[in-house]
Amino acid sequence: MPVIEFTGVEKAFVDHRAVHDLTFGIEEGELVSVVGVTGCGKSTTFNLILGLFPPSEGTVRVAGHDPYAEFDWFRRRVAVVFQDARLxxxxxxxxxxxxxxxxxxxxxxxxxxxxxxxxxxxxxxxxxxxxxxxxxxxxxxxxxxxxxxxxxPEIILCDESFSALDEITAQGLRREFVDLVREGGKTGVVITHSLAEALTLGSRILVLRPPGHLADDIAVPSDPDPAALEALRARVLAGMTPEGGAE
Known part of the structure; x- marks a missing residue:
């Protein structure tokens, strides 16, 4: 059973549909990046994992539990690092x-x-x-x-955690974060708008396209050569591009 699992998830707010028929699974010990253009549902997906609100339809499960209905169960099991350090x-x-x-x-x-x-x-x-x-x-x-x-925690969630830093500082922290997740056997999910960061951090990349559905699920090799890296970039960008024209 995946440690994080979305099955046919829909999330609608009063003025828009944020997530549509979203289905994916993340296995224990994986480090997965989630990318997409603004408005693709990244933040809504993040908040559904945290249990901040329930899906309108479908199911969200974290370690087999409903994060919204069993919010207290997640204390200490899930930790979050935001863009702002929030100290x-x-x-x-x-x-x-x-x-x-x-x-x-x-x-x-x-x-x-x-x-x-x-x-x-x-x-x-x-x-x-x-x-x-x-x-x-x-x-x-x-x-x-x-x-x-x-x-x-068993699961670390990062929401644009390195995007406010200069690139040299961000590179160092990304490396340390990856090492700590792997050494501790944690499951990591990183929401990011940076394609370079997604390719650096994740062993997989989930590409979301508006209105919040999965456009692609890409495995990232541990040490891709330049040609493979460029092919990965092209594939991610193609998945991010909304139907009917470039964003």
Whole structure:
């Protein structure tokens, strides 16, 4: 059974249909990128996985559970890293990591050691007592990653998590993120508008096309040569292009 499974999912809001007949599965331990043009349903798909609202039709299952109806079951099992690090400005890096464990229900006597360990693993040893305004954008996102991994989730969801960073910083964080997901045996889903990022991060790419249906499901080889990489780029772009003309 896939750890994340959509079957015939529809999601309609008052003014538009965001997802249409969406079916896919993500296996345990996979790292999958989700791409598509603006309005293709990426964010709605992300929020359905999180259980923020139910589908209008069809089923969404995460580890065999309904994320909307069984929201409390997902505490500590799913962690999210957003584009904005979403750190509390009045708390230090260490305290920001600890607060994630507090909400996940991890015993308090474990917070400090786990937070220090993850900050060190993400290159922030010695910066534990710095406040967000004293950290660079890349360092703040490292704190956000430490907060996510410190709860030892089964699934990591990233929503444009590296898009606000300069490319050099983003490249380094992408590599570290991939290594941490693979080392920990996590399942990762990355929502991104960047084709280069999708090709770098994912072992698969799900291409969505408006109104939120699956246009392609592409396996990405671990080390494609330039010709294969260009062919992958062309295939993804073709899937992203709405019928009737280029976006």
């Amino acid at each position: 509390l400005p009045w708390r230090t890096a260490l305290q920001n990591v600890c607060i994630g464990m507090r909400f996940a229900g991890i015993p308090k006597d474990q917070w400090q050691d786990r937070a220090r360990d993850w900050l060190a693993r993400l290159g922030l040893a010695g910066r534990e007592n710095a406040y967000p305004h004293q950290l660079s954008g890349g360092q703040r996102q490292r704190v956000s990653l430490a907060r996510a991994f410190s709860v030892d």
